[in-house]
Amino acid sequence: MSFRKCLRIVKNAFRMYGIYFRRNLYLTITISVSLLMFLGFAMYMDIELANQEQSYRRIQSNYIVVNCINQATTEEFNQLFHSNRRLALQHHFGSCELMNEDGEKIDAGCNLLASQQFISGISIRNGMDYLGGAEASNAFCYDTFELLCGRGQYRAANEAIISEELSSLIASKPEDALGKHIVLGLFGPTQVYVVVGVYHTTQTETRLNKESFQQLNAGINPEKSMIFTVFLPENALIGIEHPTDLYLFFQNQVEYREIMKKLQKYDAAHQVEEKMYSYRTPSENEESFEFDQATNTRTKALIMILVAVLAGISVFGTMENSISARKTEIGIKKALGAGDGAIMFEFLVENIITSLVAMLFSICLVSLALLAYTYYQRRFLAMDFVVWVYPSTIWLFLCYAFSSILGFSLIPAFRATQVNIIDTIRES
Amino acid sequence: MEPILSLQNIYKAFGDRVVLNHVDLLIEPGEYVSIVGASGAGKSTLMNIIGLLDQNFTGTYAFNGQPLSKREHSRFRNQHLGFIFQQYNLIPSLTSKENILLPCAYASGKIQEAEQTCERMLREFGLEKQKDQPVNTLSGGEKQRIALIRSVIMDPEILLADEPTGNLDEKSGRRVRDFLQEMNLAGKTIIVVTHDLEFSNEAERRLKVEGGELHELS
Ligand SMILES: Nc1ncnc2c1ncn2[C@@H]1O[C@H](COP(=O)(O)OP(=O)(O)OP(=O)(O)O)[C@@H](O)[C@H]1O
Ligand SMILES: [Mg+2]
Numbered sequence: 001m002s003f004r005k006c007l008r009i010v011k012n013a014f015r016m017y018g019i020y021f022r023r024n025l026y027l028t029i030t031i032s033v034s035l036l037m038f039l040g041f042a043m044y045m046d047i048e049l050a051n052q053e054q055s056y057r058r059i060q061s062n063y064i065v066v067n068c069i070n071q072a073t074t075e076e077f078n079q080l081f082h083s084n085r086r087l088a089l090q091h092h093f094g095s096c097e098l099m100n101e102d103g104e105k106i107d108a109g110c111n112l113l114a115s116q117q118f119i120s121g122i123s124i125r126n127g128m129d130y131l132g133g134a135e136a137s138n139a140f141c142y143d144t145f146e147l148l149c150g151r152g153q154y155r156a157a158n159e160a161i162i163s164e165e166l167s168s169l170i171a172s173k174p175e176d177a178l179g180k181h182i183v184l185g186l187f188g189p190t191q192v193y194v195v196v197g198v199y200h201t202t203q204t205e206t207r208l209n210k211e212s213f214q215q216l217n218a219g220i221n222p223e224k225s226m227i228f229t230v231f232l233p234e235n236a237l238i239g240i241e242h243p244t245d246l247y248l249f250f251q252n253q254v255e256y257r258e259i260m261k262k263l264q265k266y267d268a269a270h271q272v273e274e275k276m277y278s279y280r281t282p283s284e285n286e287e288s289f290e291f292d293q294a295t296n297t298r299t300k301a302l303i304m305i306l307v308a309v310l311a312g313i314s315v316f317g318t319m320e321n322s323i324s325a326r327k328t329e330i331g332i333k334k335a336l337g338a339g340d341g342a343i344m345f346e347f348l349v350e351n352i353i354t355s356l357v358a359m360l361f362s363i364c365l366v367s368l369a370l371l372a373y374t375y376y377q378r379r380f381l382a383m384d385f386v387v388w389v390y391p392s393t394i395w396l397f398l399c400y401a402f403s404s405i406l407g408f409s410l411i412p413a414f415r416a417t418q419v420n421i422i423d424t425i426r427e428s
Numbered sequence: 429m430e431p432i433l434s435l436q437n438i439y440k441a442f443g444d445r446v447v448l449n450h451v452d453l454l455i456e457p458g459e460y461v462s463i464v465g466a467s468g469a470g471k472s473t474l475m476n477i478i479g480l481l482d483q484n485f486t487g488t489y490a491f492n493g494q495p496l497s498k499r500e501h502s503r504f505r506n507q508h509l510g511f512i513f514q515q516y517n518l519i520p521s522l523t524s525k526e527n528i529l530l531p532c533a534y535a536s537g538k539i540q541e542a543e544q545t546c547e548r549m550l551r552e553f554g555l556e557k558q559k560d561q562p563v564n565t566l567s568g569g570e571k572q573r574i575a576l577i578r579s580v581i582m583d584p585e586i587l588l589a590d591e592p593t594g595n596l597d598e599k600s601g602r603r604v605r606d607f608l609q610e611m612n613l614a615g616k617t618i619i620v621v622t623h624d625l626e627f628s629n630e631a632e633r634r635l636k637v638e639g640g641e642l643h644e645l646s
Contacts, residue, residue: 002536004536005534005535005536008533009533012533015526328517328519331517332517332519332530333534335479335481335505335511335517336505336530336531336534336578337502337504337505337506337531337534337535337582338502338506338534339502339534340502342533342534421481421482422476422481425481425513425515
């Protein structure tokens with residue numbers, strides 16, 4: 001077949017696609033639905049991974065993360081890495097409710113608990129765990145404090161509040177709040193926590209009203225301060241009854257090597273025992289992320305095969321139908337000189353157009369859903385993670401779906417060439 | 429002169445029923461041949477073989493003295509044969525013009541020429557207004573005229589017509605007959621199957637299919 005002839009047949013197929021649009025519409029919808037299932041799932045997986053990736057990227061650059069299994073190890077590391085230890089706080093935007101001056105509920109980044117006359121929000125954390133916070137008062141203002149707590153003893157009280165005195169102390173002289181007790185009754189029995197760090201943040205409100213925030217805090221870019229490092233006071237971890245992740249902070253390669261040397265020495269000394277800790281360097285973080293990414297891709301690839309086959313089968317079925325319905329047309333075309341190649345090519349091209357439309361359709365639909373989800377996340381969950389889809393997902397999708405559809409079209413297309421001219425011409 | 433078509437020793441049977449029993453047929457270029465015979469005698473069967481629409485027969489088939497291989501059949505139909513069927517055999521969803529130009533989709537070259545011919549003939553046949561109308565909205569006579577134009581759009585040497593007037597009224601039938609005569613004058617070879625005695629008499633050579641054999645009528 002010459003190029004021009006191919007071109008003409010492609011043009012013809014496009015026209016036929018238009019003419020048989022209604023019949024092809026069913027096919028398009030069938031394929032789209034099966035493809036949507038996959039794409040939706042794959043994109044969901046991507047979002048999870050992308051969130052993970054963003055956290056990794058933020059933390060990994062300047063930290064070695066040590067996970068301690070028990071309290072003793074925590075203490076040990078605490079002493080060993082006195083000068084490097086930090087607690088890295090990842091600002092986590094959960095769902096929450098805040099009240100504005102008029103008593104209307106507004107969305108914000110943190111769960112804040114009640115503290116009547118306090119003018120600022122307070123949220124409380126223990127390492128990476130979010131424990132709770134103080135609700136904004138009627139006179140809500142855009143300042144929020146984060147308290148870092150070690151765990152105290154259990155108490156049988158039901159209230160979960162921060163005292164008024166402590167509130168004002170936090171607001172006026174945050175450093176004096178260190179060592180004070182907070183009673184929280186969030187999860188299970190009420191607990192008393194010791195404040196080990198106080199730091200100032202206004203991030204929550206960036207989600208509410210960026211402009212006000214910027215007016216209040218000219219010069220600060222809130223988006224960049226999503227990870228905090230808190231320098232721990234000497235006795236910060238005393239009284240903590242459970243292990244904590246320590247983030248060992250380094251500013252340059254020299255510091256990095258120092259920490260690594262210490263860690264290796266510690267490793268060597270503790271070889272025989274069952275390890276009560278583990279640590280991840282930035283490059284290991286990277287690796288573990290890459291592993292997650294690979295797992296993600298593999299899983300996607302597997303589901304993809306399944307769905308591609310489904311899509312292929314639906315193409316197969318619908319195409320078989322359409323060929324029986326169009327036998328006369330095929331017969332006439334053959335009588336007028338269409339060769340087997342031309343007939344087959346025409347049907348394949350028509351199917352390819354259909355599949356492409358279906359693919360575009362499902363990509364658009366899923367992208368819309370993704371946009372809606374992003375909006376929902378920002379607007380209602382006040383989460384600031386960028387929702388994205390990896391290009392590999394789209395590529396995998398296009399390649400698999402396309403080749404499967406093409407493959408499954410071959411048999412019906414071939415059957416089309418086998419149509420008996422005389423039978424069809426007689427019938428009409 | 430060498431025959432344009434030569435069919436020799438053609439044998440065709442459906443199961444036990446022998447329809448063409450070792451038939452020979454030589455057709456000279458520019459001849460106007462009509463084929464008559466009783467219903468069920470095998471006229472359409474013979475036409476389908478002449479048109480290579482039916483490739484399941486034994487015997488030899490040569491065009492201008494050259495035997496054709498199976499792979500060449502579709503190209504041969506496209507380039508050298510024009511078909512006019514009793515049932516028109518147009519593609520209903522396509523427009524008149526698209527139907528007429530359909531054979532061009534499977535040919536190389538000749539396209540612009542064909543489009544001009546198409547426009548001109550649509551004018552001649554008074555179908556200009558209907559050219560962008562889907563053919564399933566046309567009347568029978570109009571459909572047959574579209575079919576006539578389509579049969580000659582590739583400028584074939586041979587025109588095959590199986591009862592082209594069977595479904596038509598007097599006037600439309602007349603038009604088809606005039607068209608075939610005109611084409612014959614223009615040098616095309618015409619082979620037509622018909623029940624209409626008057627029509628068959630217009631041909632210079634008449635054949636009759638009977639009992640699986642082919643006889644010349646004078
Ligand atoms: N596919 C087929 N299977 C079995 N028998 C067939 C088939 N096609 C045609 N025949 C038989 O072959 C014989 C010739 O058929 P054909 O259509 O050639 O007749 P015809 O001369 O064109 O008749 P008419 O004038 O009615 O159109 C008929 O008896 C018919 O029943
Ligand atoms: Mg017949």
